[in-house]
Each structure stands twice: as structure tokens, then as C-alpha cells.
Amino acid sequence: MIHSRAFNIFKGWLATSAPIPGEFFEKVSSEPVPHHLKRWWFCLGGTPAYLFIIQVVTGILLTFYYVPDPGHAYESVQHITYDISFGWVIRSIHKWSSQLMIIAVILHVMRIFFTGAYRKPRELNWMFGCGLLFCTLGFGFTGYSLIYEQLSYWGATVAANITQNVPLIGEYLARFMRGGDSVEENTLTRFFIFHIALLPLTITLLLTMHIALIRLIGVTEYQFEEDKGKPKKHFPFFPDHFLMETIIALFIALLLTLLVVFFPAGLGPPADPFLTPQHIKPEWYFYFTFRWLKLTSLQVGVLGTGVAAMVLLFWPFIDRFLVKKFPGRDLSIFLGVIGVITLLVLTIWEALV
């Protein structure tokens, strides 16, 4: 009796303090969702968002103990991994979640590309999506460098050398990135700021714009061969789509659990600026660009990578040009397949040597 009265008082207070009408929740939860979203690979868009939330939470917990100073960074990561209660779990989740986030973003971009969901009026949203992809890769790179182990230190050194070769602004860009003429004390502080402030802020803004545009324009209603000619089908957001997304989130949690428990994050030897390792390798998601840079001269390599990134960013407009120039031929699929095969070949090639 007392409980229900207290609850009613609280409900009344909430209704006056936050007067959101019940219809709003009803409207949101019963919103019709296009039927093609019944297929899981069309739900890949939400996956990076869940993983990003995991990254934010675990990242904040890691920041409690991480020391962004060359003299203490490695020891602090060691302390997190081996001394702090459940530190190994938090660090391993952060590590594996970042890997999965990169995979999820790449798969999502590929799905959008091959289903033509970037076409008018969604060009701007495709560009925001590309921005999210670049930010995710930036997260991976800066985060890996924060460990301050031998490979991550030299990875940062090589990346700074590569940046230096960007035409016109290379020198400034490298100095901005390193905070000086070489990888030194300021570099770690810069990377830390990029990783915990600049990139999260950018990715949050881009994600907000990305989701806002999806809400404003709506998703592409994709029709499969067997559905053609039939009336468009929809299903309710709640409980159907909500359950689907929950299942995907739980599947990610399952995958993360197995990876964390059976392959916990390790630690290589600490950074030694006076000893160049025999084999410098970036993380797997940069293998393709690393192999490409080895194949060409540094300037050509950097230009090529930049051009590829620009092509990806402005693809909706390039695609429109191609459609006009070669009517009746779907060149985007053909070029997309060539692009994916090239990426895979370069990645596998680098992994094998």
C-alpha cells in the first residue's frame, strides 16, 4: 500500500519534471521497420555502436590507471594487466572490442556499398559513414601506440615518417602528430589526447549526424528477387527488431567473452628508441596500406592511399558519373569486388611475410 503510494508520487513527480507524453514511446516502439532488416547482415550498422559503447566504458576504466608518460606508460599497462583486479578482463575487452569494431565498420561499409544504399539522397550519410570508418582506424592506431611496447612505438615512428610524405602539408602534419621532430615525450601525450578526447568527440558528432540522417531520410528499402512485384512488407520495431538487435548484441558479448578468456591481451617488450625491431608490423587492419607502401615509393604510396580514401569518401558522386558514362552497366559492383580483392590480397600478402 505504502509502496504503491510512493510509486504514484514518484510517477506524478516524473510526469511534471519530464513531461514526455506516453504516445511518444508508443510511436517510437511501434515504428514500422522494412522487412529486409530481418536478415542479420542488414543489421550490421548497430554493431559498431554497441562496440563503441563497450569501448567508452572500458576505456574510462583503463584511464583510471593508465599513465600517459613515456617513462610510466608501459609499466601502467603492465600494472593494469597483471596487478589490478579484473584489469586483464577490462584491457582484453577493450583490445578485442576494438578489433571487432573495425571488422564491423568494414563489413557495414561493404554492405552499404554492394547494396547501393549510398545513392541519392544518402550521399552525405555515406560520407559521415566514411568519417566514422577513418575515426575507427584512428582509434585503433592511437590506442595501439599508447601501450608503448616495442612494436607499437616503432609502428608510431614509421607512421609519422609516412605522414611526413603527404604532399605540401606532410611536415606540419607529422609535427602536429608527434608534437615535435621525432617520436618523443609529447607524442604519447598527443596520442592520448587524440584517443580519449578528440576522436571520441569527433566520432560522437559523426555518429549523431549519421543516425539523425537515417531517422530523417529513412533506410533504403531493399527488395530481394523473391520479393519483387509483391507489396512492401514491414514489421514492428518493438519487440521484433529490438529482439533482433539484442540477439546481435548478445552474440557480440559471447564472441568477446570467448576471445577475452582464451586469448587475453598480452604485452610485448617495452619500447626501446635505440633498438629497431627486425620486423616492424602495424596492426592487421593497416596491413594492406603497409604492403602497398612497400610496393611503391613512399610518396607514391602515400598519394595512392590518400586517393583511395578520397575515392571511397566521394564514391556516391563517382558512381553517379560512371552510371551516366556507362549506362546499363553496374560498374560499382565490379569495381567494388576488385577493391575488396585488392585489399584482401595486400592484407594476406603482408600477413604471410
Add this chain to the structure above:
Amino acid sequence: MGFLKGIFLMVLTLIVLGEGSLFAEETKTESVCISCHQAMGDKLAVPVTLWEESIHKKMGNTCEGCHGGDPGDEGKAMDPASGFVGAPKPNQIAEFCGRCHVGVKENYMKSAHYAASLHGTGPNCVTCHHSHDVQKASLELIAEPLCSQCHSFKNAQKIRKAFVSAELGLQEKKETIRYVERRGMPVKRLEEKLFSLRNSLHQMTHTLDLPEIQVKTTGVLKELGEMEGEIEAFKKKIHTRWWVGSLFAGFLILLIVVLILLLKNYEEEDQ
């Protein structure tokens, strides 16, 4: 298709024109010792080629580590004022290598090898280990082809036998430590202990004193046994993590199955 052909040809040209200079910044600071000796070729380039394959190279020990001099300045590279000492004479080799390998030098100086070397007939460090292609010390070094160049292999074989069990124990422990390390255990202390055990054992080789070596190998095996307790505790911890993780994964699988059934139920209701 001319448009695509053009792009393809352009990419191909860029690749062909490439010089693979990704590490240009690193090679800029390459030691002048290496560049100069390589440029001179023949006999003078041999040390560089041999060093490339050595344990010294792997451990980051470059030319100036042994020979002194300034590797960053052509003029000072071989200047005694920069600490350049060049190649040692045979009777200076033990002192030369002993600047870093202190324990080894001390034990070698107790041995019959050293006593013979004072008369100009005994082996020094490079006789067994070579000068530039120095490899990681192993039991393979105590081998008939090498020892029988000066004397019978009989005594050396006894020494080798005394080492086998301890050497195998060290190897096995190293693999076990790798195993627990890959599964997230802090092995730094164990690695340091193993390193020190291995070093003290290998230093002992140079005394050639069989009874002392047997005492040492017994001691090493005892200490390896003591390390086992800590490794077992790590393994137990790993298995606990696996069990807890598997149980949680099982719970998640169950939850996923329940939600899939629930979803199917809703879909059937919709139809």
C-alpha cells in the same frame, strides 16, 4: 572500358616506379661501419654479412658495441679518441669479450683451455663461438668435430652428458613459461630467474671442471623444480578463468536461444 584500362595502367606504372623506401628514415641513420665495409666488399664486407645472422644483431649489439668508435661519423668511426679499439689479438680475445661476458670470462680463466691459450695453443672465445656470426650458446657447440680438432672428445662428451638433463629442463621450462604467458600470466620474474639459471649454467661450461659442473646441473634441476610450483599456480588460474568464461558463454548461448525462440514466436503471431 578504356577509362578503366587507363586507371589500371596508371596504378601499374606507379608500382613499377616504386622504390620500396618505407624505412627511408631509419636507413638514413645506418652505421657508417656497415655502409663503408659493405662498399669495400671482399674480405672487409664478410664481417657485416656474418654479423647480420648473429645473436649480437638480434640483441641489438652493433659494431661499436665491441669495437668502439663513432658509427655516426665517418671521420670518427675508427678514431681511437672515440674509443675505437679495432680487432683484438688472439691473446686479448678473452679480455675483449669478457668486457660484457664477465662470468664466462672468469670461468674460462679457471680452465685448461685458458692455461693452454697462454702458451699459444689453447682455444679462445672465437675458436668455438666464431667472431662475427656468434650464435646463441647451445649444447650443439660441444661436438666431436670441433673438440677433436685439438684433443679427444672423451672428456668433452662427459661434460656434454652432464649438461643434457639441465639443458632439456631449461628448454622445457621456457616453453611452459611461454604457454602461461600467452594466456595472460605475469611471467617476468620467472623469465628473469630462468635467464639467470641458464647463464650460470652456460658460464659453468667454460670451467671444464666435471665434478663442479655436475653439482651445478643438480642445483639447476632443483631450482627448476621449485619454479614448477609457481607455474602450476598460474595454470590453475588459467583453468579457473576458462571455466568461469565458459560458464558465462554458456549462459549467453542459452539467452540467445531463448530470444531466438521468442522472436520466432512473435513472427508466427504476426503472420
